[in-house]
Amino acid sequence: MPDPHDLLDLDGLLSGPEREWRDEVRRFTTERITPHVADWFERAHFPRDLLPELGRRGLLGMHLHGPGCPGRGAVEYGLAAMELEAADSGIRTVVSVQGSLAMTAIDRFGSPEQRERWLPPMAAGELIGCFGLTEPEAGSDPSGMRTRAEPDGDGWVLHGAKRWIGLATVADIAIIWARTPDGIRGFVVPTATPGFSATPIEPKLGLRTSVQADVVLDGVRLTGDALLPGALGLRGPFTCLDEARYGIMWGAMGAARDAWETALAYTGARRQFGTPLAAFQLTQQKLVDMMLEIQKGTLVALRTGRLKDAGRLRHEQISIGKLNNVREAIEVCRTARTLLGGNGMTAEYPPLRHATNLEAVRTYEGTDEIHTLILGRALTGIPAFTAGSS
Template sequence: MTAHDPDDLEALRAKSDVLGLDALLSAEERAVRDRVRAFVDTEIRPYIAGWFDRGHFPAELAPAFGELGVLGMNLEGYGCPGRTAVEYGLAALELEAGDSGLRTFVSVQGSLAMGSIHRWGSEEQKQEWLPRMARGEVIGSFGLTEPTAGSDPSSMKTYAERDGDDWILTGEKRWIGLASIAQVTVVWAQTREGVRGFVVPTDSPGYEAVVLEPKGSMRASVQCELRFDGIRLPSSAVLPGAVGLRGPFSALNEARYGIVWGALGAARDSYEAALRYALARDQFDRPIAGFQLTQQKLVDMLLELQKGALLALHLGRMKDAGTLRPEQISLGKLNNVREAIAIAREARTILGGNGVLLEHSPIRHAANLESVRTYEGTDEVHTLILGQHITGMGAFR
């Protein structure tokens, strides 16, 4: 039998879809996927190794993301695209096949910042911010995590105190995506009423964003430490619909759902890089794809990719039906990110020494996925969410 052509990527993808999962998608869902895939191929893939190497986030692409229709993708109204959860998931997968950092931009902008304003904001806040954010004219960030409050947001120390009709915001946040290039940040703070959300323009006096670097992961992205030195905010800055941790947790669940799909993109790209390399690389007078150990590695990767895709699609269908529960999202995030890391690492081994060069994607995906594994809930947090669900006993404290 003749070996498959390593340059015929579409044929390799068809062969790798052993379960025929493409047939489970509608024509419109495939069209959305293909449109985002083409964008990644032309606007991200040729440049991403250099961006990662230099630690550069291409903020200039924000309007192009808006035109593509992936910012606030599954939100309705206010200039948002209003696509389905499955369509958003497919877009997240294709974006992360380019790079986790670029998919993270879409998640922070759409699921976290825009999602919070859309769900909990006033009509005035929605009209002011959402249309411009959907177009990529305004970049948003989401301030929840703190230096001493990562997995336990209930212990946050950032505080907002009433002062007449205004609020005074003081505190720190850490690992806040996009904060140094954003025009607006949704900040969560303790108040006498409980945790509240605030829409904070980043040019407010007392707002400071410090980029966290150097990093070995998510280098084509921006993460910051935020400092709030007595920022004075009007009462109109408060998200009126959110009191307590329900507000930020609702946004986190939206972001976690996107990760279920996105991690598969990094894994698929790693697998495809390894498969194409194995078909083209000769050792001992034959392509290494013809050796049993290489085939075992490729098959093990494919098994988890196909299972992960079924899981993501099932969760997406439930989300569109309005039946998806938080513990189900935790199951998807825990499984798909964990398996994606294993796939990226195994793919790197097939590339041998060449696999540490950034011209090949698996080493970059493996590094990025360590961040994806940590944010929006660590493995341990999602394990305990599932543990509490199946036993009825909380084990967080």
């Protein structure tokens, strides 16, 4: 039966297998995540035991085709990201760090031996990875990274620091990007290596169901086979970031949809002045405006996914979805909170939790400003990433 809230019939643009996969992931999140997520968020609890289950469900590295990976299409990956973030951004972030960042780096730039060694246990959730690019003094400008890898005989020695590294305190391996005499390179670093340390960043106001950390690399010695041979320069990490940004544009619409559905149900049941809140004109205006942005944002994500599956997706097209969808999702969640009144300030209802999470999502994998400048460069041909450049 058609969804009466899907006014553009976007479901009609999906294939049968795509809808079945979406519904399968939705059932999983409804049963395993949604009933517990408010408590996890309040306690800042990372459900570590969820990783093997995510692996068994085929949700880790789901879009990759390497050894042991599910090999799903881009739209299927997006639909799963939407359902995961409808439960909580922190959970979708865990899947993104593992699959879109750490596993993608190994799959795209690793040797055959690295891919065979690391990808199957990561896809199964038996081994956790993290992705070390951002630094204390190099966030939006990764070209300013100070972490360095010095040649040492047949191996390398790493020195430096990373910040806001998801899963770093629980990871078994870290993909670390560092300067070398040949340029920026990527390394697979077992986190048990002496000199590697990770400290949780606490307390956090968002993404409290996942972990982010400061990482210190103090003379971390690696063998030569730790180097990712296919990555040279910033193209390597940027390729991984694009994979994560793609999932974000879908996920943000999942959070927005959940907030909107909560507001719709609440205003239909809550009565003031003897009538349901949903009967007031101002309430209906808010509900309609929210629905419009969710439908438009989902259409942007779907179009982007079709381009990605066809191998025709361009870098700046990903920026459209990341910039627009996260920005609009935050407004949807904030508006949904207003319709819940004071009750919207409690953990019983998800809109404010979603909005708080999305503030973090808005910042990572490229701020609004960075994606605006990416799009500005695409439109004008003029890069404006440095002060006074234009």
